[in-house]
Amino acid sequence: MIVDxxxxxxxxxxxxxESVTAVDNIGFTITPGERVAFIxxxxxxxxxxxxxxxxxxxxxxxxxxxxxxxxWSQRKRLALEIGIVFGQRSQLWxxxxxxxxxxxxxxxxxxxxxxxxxxxGHIAEVLRIADxxxxxxxxxxxxxxxxxEIAAALLHRPKVLFLDEPTIGLDVTxxxxxxxxxxHLAEAEDTVIVLTSHDTGNIEEICHRVILxxxxxxxxxxxxxxxxxxxxxxxxxxxxTEEEDPAAPSGEGVSVVGRARHRLTLAVDxxxxxxxxxxxxxxxxxxxxxxxIENAPLDAVIRDLYGDGP
Amino acid sequence: MSATIKRGIRQSLSLSLRVPLSPRTGALVxxxxxxxxxxxxxxxxxxxxxxxxSVIIGTWASLWxxxxxxxxTRVSLSYEQLVWYxxxxxxxVFSLGHCYRxxxxxxxxGALTTAFVRPVSYIALTLAEELGRMIVTLGSFTLPSVALxxxxxxxxxxxxxxxxxxxxxxxxxxxxxxxxQVLIGLSAAWLGTARPVFFITQKxxxxxxxxxxxLTAYPDLLRKLAWATPFPAMLYAPASLMLDPARGHAxxxxxxxxxxxxxxxxxxxLLNAAFERRVLTKGxx
Numbered sequence: 001m002i003v004d005x006x007x008x009x010x011x012x013x014x015x016x017x018e019s020v021t022a023v024d025n026i027g028f029t030i031t032p033g034e035r036v037a038f039i040x041x042x043x044x045x046x047x048x049x050x051x052x053x054x055x056x057x058x059x060x061x062x063x064x065x066x067x068x069x070x071x072w073s074q075r076k077r078l079a080l081e082i083g084i085v086f087g088q089r090s091q092l093w094x095x096x097x098x099x100x101x102x103x104x105x106x107x108x109x110x111x112x113x114x115x116x117x118x119x120x121g122h123i124a125e126v127l128r129i130a131d132x133x134x135x136x137x138x139x140x141x142x143x144x145x146x147x148x149e150i151a152a153a154l155l156h157r158p159k160v161l162f163l164d165e166p167t168i169g170l171d172v173t174x175x176x177x178x179x180x181x182x183x184h185l186a187e188a189e190d191t192v193i194v195l196t197s198h199d200t201g202n203i204e205e206i207c208h209r210v211i212l213x214x215x216x217x218x219x220x221x222x223x224x225x226x227x228x229x230x231x232x233x234x235x236x237x238x239x240x241t242e243e244e245d246p247a248a249p250s251g252e253g254v255s256v257v258g259r260a261r262h263r264l265t266l267a268v269d270x271x272x273x274x275x276x277x278x279x280x281x282x283x284x285x286x287x288x289x290x291x292x293i294e295n296a297p298l299d300a301v302i303r304d305l306y307g308d309g310p
Numbered sequence: 311m312s313a314t315i316k317r318g319i320r321q322s323l324s325l326s327l328r329v330p331l332s333p334r335t336g337a338l339v340x341x342x343x344x345x346x347x348x349x350x351x352x353x354x355x356x357x358x359x360x361x362x363x364s365v366i367i368g369t370w371a372s373l374w375x376x377x378x379x380x381x382x383t384r385v386s387l388s389y390e391q392l393v394w395y396x397x398x399x400x401x402x403v404f405s406l407g408h409c410y411r412x413x414x415x416x417x418x419x420g421a422l423t424t425a426f427v428r429p430v431s432y433i434a435l436t437l438a439e440e441l442g443r444m445i446v447t448l449g450s451f452t453l454p455s456v457a458l459x460x461x462x463x464x465x466x467x468x469x470x471x472x473x474x475x476x477x478x479x480x481x482x483x484x485x486x487x488x489x490x491q492v493l494i495g496l497s498a499a500w501l502g503t504a505r506p507v508f509f510i511t512q513k514x515x516x517x518x519x520x521x522x523x524x525l526t527a528y529p530d531l532l533r534k535l536a537w538a539t540p541f542p543a544m545l546y547a548p549a550s551l552m553l554d555p556a557r558g559h560a561x562x563x564x565x566x567x568x569x570x571x572x573x574x575x576x577x578x579x580l581l582n583a584a585f586e587r588r589v590l591t592k593g594x595x
Contacts, residue, residue: 010593012593048593051423051595055590056595057590058590058591076430076431077429079428080429082427084423084424084427086420086423089420089423089424090421090424091424091425095348096344096348103340104337104340104341104344107337107340108337108428108429109428110336110429
């Protein structure tokens with residue numbers, strides 16, 4: 001077990017008598033090599049949990065071990081075992097060159113000069129930042145800086161990498177690049193990833209387990225695949241037809257969600273109507289040239305789950 | 311001058327590679343070098359500061375020049391001593407940045423989040439970086455300042471036996487101010503902003519540290535009050551070597567600085583522990 005959390009609670013005092021429970025008696029374990037997404041709406045308790053696990057917030061009660069250390073009482077020793085990337089907070093020295101920031105971090109983490117050189121070179125290659133390291137941090141775009149942030153977090157070869165909204169503010173291309181690099185590095189080095197994100201793309205691309213938290217409590221803890229099969233009750237059928245204005249097949253649980261010339265998009269509630277029956281009906285009444293059947297996006301699943309919370 | 315400083319910076323930067331240091335010390339030494347390099351890269355800002363410094367010294371020197379010598383003799387001072395004294399106090403004042411603001415900003419912006427997840431103390435790294443900055447600024451200010459004071463007074467009031475104490479007490483004075491600035495920065499965790507505390511402390515340093523006039527010329531009560539505070543160790547201690555070049559006085563000033571430096575560092579350690587506890591309990595980052 002690389003992360004072991006038991007009955008962890010954090011209450012913040014608001015005024016003299018009032019207190020707010022941000023994290024309420026949660027427990028979970030993470031084994032080596034796992035990549036876990038911590039999801040939930042704003043204010044659900046994700047970041048508070050992450051802060052406790054990285055040692056920068058004392059809990060009100062409960063226990064946690066990360067890589068064998070109690071985070072809040074062994075923070076500096078734990079720091080050697082973990083890496084962090086907080087999307088909106090940089091760990092690089094803003095006015096220095098990226099390389100200078102890496103040099104300082106190498107000293108702080110007591111990395112042997114030879115090991116550091118080899119490690120920095122490898123990470124720079126994988127994250128494609130070799131041409132960025134001699135530029136001042138302040139001159140980098142957000143996407144470039146985030147790749148450098150991840151490189152900085154991985155320099156000391158952490159066992160656990162905590163990522164809090166790592167792709168916030170990035171464009172589609174930068175996001176895709178970052179996810180690809182992260183996944184590649186985590187797989188190659190068996191690094192545990194604990195990720196919080198509102199971006200379902202991050203979750204789908206990087207993680208294989210989802211912990212849903214809301215109002216400080218864990219509502220769900222499942223492998224991503226199980227989450228899909230348990231909660232995906234809708235399939236989306238898109239038909240390309242010879243008919244210019246195709247008529248929709250009727251039936252319980254079938255609704256039209258999109259219509260264009262020669263194109264019809266249906267949502268099928270599979271608890272009410274098997275999708276193959278809808279497809280058969282469509283093939284019977286229309287001249288279908290092309291057809292796709294997709295799961296509803298993960299966004300929709302998560303939106304439903306948030307809605308089911310207490 | 312510039313070659314000497316560059317060599318010093320290079321030596322500082324490579325020290326941890328050549329001398330076997332503990333990882334923590336190696337990181338701190340590296341940060342001293344980093345601060346030094348940052349300060350050295352801001353040559354234009356340093357030149358602007360020196361220009362302001364020269365205007366201030368020149369203005370005060372011209373004011374003292376019109377004070378009758380007999381008036382100054384009544385407080386056992388001369389025009390030359392006053393110019394040299396003020397030059398030295400100003401070297402310390404001008405060599406320092408505002409590291410309290412860095413701490414305050416790091417707390418407010420959440421930058422402490424990443425700084426706290428490191429194996430070396432945030433405050434130790436901040437102090438080391440600021441110390442490097444101060445040493446380079448102090449070093450680059452001292453020689454031109456000495457030349458300026460010499461041009462204004464046509465005197466070099468150094469004794470060979472005590473000249474070595476001059477750079478040491480200047481750095482000592484700067485280090486004590488730096489420690490106090492860190493204490494002020496840490497107070498932001500309770501006060502929300504450290505600026506009012508800095509404002510008050512800065513004025514106290516100017517007055518009770520004897521920035522413009524030596525403490526020896528102060529009224530009795532004010533002088534006694536000043537000696538009960540750390541402020542004379544910051545400014546009066548190095549500058550008074552221009553008034554009393556005896557080795558005994560220099561040693562006494564150095565001892566005074568040593569005592570206050572230890573006391574302030576102890577206060578930094580204790581306040582930093584309370585700061586961390588507060589930040590980590592209240593979730594201020």
